[in-house]
Amino acid sequence: MNAPPSTTDVPPADFTRSLAESHRSIALPVGAGFWRRLFAFAGPGYLVAVGYMDPGNWATDIAGGSAFGYALLSVVLLSNLMAIVLQALSARLGVASGLDLAQACRANYSKPVTIVLWLLCEIAIIACDLAEVLGTAIALKLLFGLPLTWGVVVTAVDVFLILALQRFGFRKLEAFIVALLLVIAGCFVFELTLARPDMGGVLRGLVPTTDILTNPAMLYIAIGILGATVMPHNLYLHSSIVQTRAFGQDAAGKREAAKMATIDGTVALGLAFFINAAILILAAATFHTAGRTDVAEIDEAYRLLAPSLGVGAASIVFAVALLASGQNSTITGTLAGQIVMEGFLHLRLPVWARRLVTRALAIIPAVIVVGAAGDAGATRLLVLSQVILSLQLPFAVVPLVRFTGSKAIMGDLASPAWLRALAWTIAAVIIGLNATLLWGML
Template structure:
C-alpha cells in the first residue's frame, strides 16, 4: 500500500506531480462529498461554498473608502468601472478554480513546480507581504467598526481582532462547510444592510442605471480616473487566486475527465454567483455614497466620515449603526480568508508544514503588530495611511499571481484538454495587461504624490 502511494505521488504528467493539494489531512477528512447520482441542484449546493470565501476579498474594508469617495465626488459614473472590474475578476477566479481542479495543485504549488525552490522562496516572501497587507485592512476595518459601534479605542480594537484567529481554529476542526456557512451568513448580512441603506437613501434610478454605461469622462477627468484606478487596482486580490485554486479541492468528486468537467462547471457557477453578490454590494456602497453625499459639497473620503454623516443625511437614525455592523461583518469575513491564504502559500511555495494553530497565529500577529504600532504612534490618521500603503503592496504583488495563472491554464502540456480556448487566452492576456498597467499607474501616482486617490 505504501509503495503504491509513493509511486502515485512521484508519477508525473506534463511536468506536474500528481499528488494532493496542501490542504491538511484533517481538512480532507472533513471535505464535502459530492453525491454521484444526485440531481442538478443537490450537486450545485454540494459544490457551492468556495465561491463565497473568494467573494469576501472583493468586499473587504479596504475597498469601502474608495467606493464611498467615488460616489460622493462623481455620483454614479464609476459604477461602470465596478462592473468591468467584476467581469475581469470572474474570469480570473474561473481560471484559478480550473487550475486546482484539473491539476490537483493550487497556484502556489504549481508556481513552485515551474520555477524551482529558490524562486519559489522569493515569491513566497512577496505573497506573504501581500497577505499581510490584506490582513492589515481587515484588522483596521474591524477595529474602526468596534470603535464606531461600542466606542472601543482603536488600539484595543486591534488587540481584540487577534482573538478571532482562535475562533477560526475551532471552526476549521468542524470542516470547511462550517466556515463557508459562517461566511455566507456574514455576506448576507452585509448585502441586507446595504439593500436597506440604498433604499433609504432614495437614489435616482435612471441616473443609477446610466452609471453602468462606460463614459469617456472616466478617462478624461483626472480625479475620476485615479479613483477608477483605485477601484480596478483593488479588485483582484492576489491571495484570492491562491485561495480559490486550493479550496475547490475540498470537494470529493471523481478525478477522471468527466468528474473534473462537472467540478469545473459547478465551481464556475458557484464563484460567478458569489462574485455577482460581491458586485452588488460594491455597487451599493458607491450608490450609497452618491445618493447620500454627492452634490452636498461634502468630501467624504474616509469610513468614519461616512458613518458620522450617513444618518443625518438620509434621515434614518439607524443607518449609521447598520453601516458599522456591515463593516464589522466585512472585516471578520476577510480575516478568515486571509488566514487560510497564509496557510496555503506557506505550504505551497516552501513546503513548510507547522502546527495549524501556530501557523495561523503567526500569520495574524504579523498583520496585527504593524497596525498596533502605527495606531499607537499616529492614531487614526496613521491607520488611514497604513491602509493606503497596504494597497500599494497588493498592487505590486498582483502580476506575480496573475501571469503564472494565465500561463499555466493556457498550457496544453499542463492542462491537457482543459487548456484555455483561443478566445479565453486572448481575453485573459488583455485583462492581465490592463490590470498590470492600471496598477503601475496607481502605484506610481501614490508614490509620486504621496497621497491617496481621493
C-alpha cells in the same frame, strides 16, 4: 498519498495535498439532479467572494462615491468581470491538475523565482490582513466605543474564532461565511432603500469614461478599487478549496467539477458586485449629491449616515455590516496564508501560529499609524493597502494564465484560444493600470 498529476516539470518530492486536512472531504451526490449537484459544489465561490468585499473595499468605495459620485461604478463592474474570469481559471487549475496555484508555481519555476513569488504573495496577504485589522477595529470603535488602538490589538483574538470554526468541518465553515454574507447584503439593502439613489446616474456610472485615466486622483482610487476587488491571494485560495469536493477524477468528472465551480464562483461574485456597488452608490447618493465630496473615512461616513438619511439605525446597520465583513475576511485570509506557505515552501505551521505571525505583521504598522495619525491615518492606510494589493496582482495573474493555457498541466481542461486571449488581455490591462499609477507617482 496519491501521486500528483503530471506538469511541465516534476513536482517536488515532498509534495502533499493542498489543505490536506480538508482535501476531498466533502462527498458529492451520485446520480442526483443538476440543482442538487450544484448545491453540493456551492461554497468555495462564497469563501473567495468574501475577499472581494473586505474593509479595504469599503475605504475605496466610500472615497470614490463621495468624491466622484457614480462615475467609478464602471471600475467596480469591470473589476468584478475580470475577477469572474480569473477565479474561474483558478478553479479550473485546481480541478484539472490537483495543484493549487502556489504548488504549480513551485513545480514549474526555478527556486529563486518561487521564493520571489512567495515573498510578493506574503506582502499581498499582509496588506489584506492590514485592511481586515483596521476595518474590524473601526467597527468595534463605532459600535462599542473601543479606542482604535485597542481595537487593533483585540483583533489578534480572532485566531481562536477561526480555530473553533475549523473544528466543525469545512462545510460548516462555508455555511458560517454565507450567513455573514447575507447579513452584509441585508444591511445594504436597508441602507439603499433609505438613500433612494438616482437610478439614471447609477446606469450612467456603469459606462467607463476617459476621466478615470486623465484625473490622477480618480485613477488612484480606481486602482485601489481594482486592488480591493481582484485580490491576488484569492487566486491561490480558490485553486485549493475547490479540491475539498470529492469529484470524479476521470475526464467527465473533472469537466463537471470545473463547470460547477465556475457557476458557483460567478454567482458568489455577483453578490460581491452588489455589495461593492452598494457601498459606492450609498456614498454617492448620501454624500456626493449633498456636496460632501470630502468624505473618505469610514467613521466619518458612519457619523453622517444617520442625520443624512434621517434614520438613527442607518449608522448602526452600517457598522454591523463592517464588523461582519472584517470577520469574514479574516477567515479566508487565514486559509490563503496557509495555502501559500504550504504550497511555496512546503512549510506546515499550526493554523494558530500562522495566523498570529501574519496578524502581528499587520498589527504593528496599524498601531504605529493609528497612534501617530489617528482615524484619518487609518483610512489612508486602508486605501494604500488596496493599491499595494493591485501592484501585486500581475505576479499571481501571469502564472495563473500561463498554467491554465498549458495542455501539459491542464489536459483537456486547458483554456481554449478565446479564453487565453481574454485572460492575457485582462493581465495586460492590470499591468497597464499599475504602470500608469507608478508613472504618475514618480
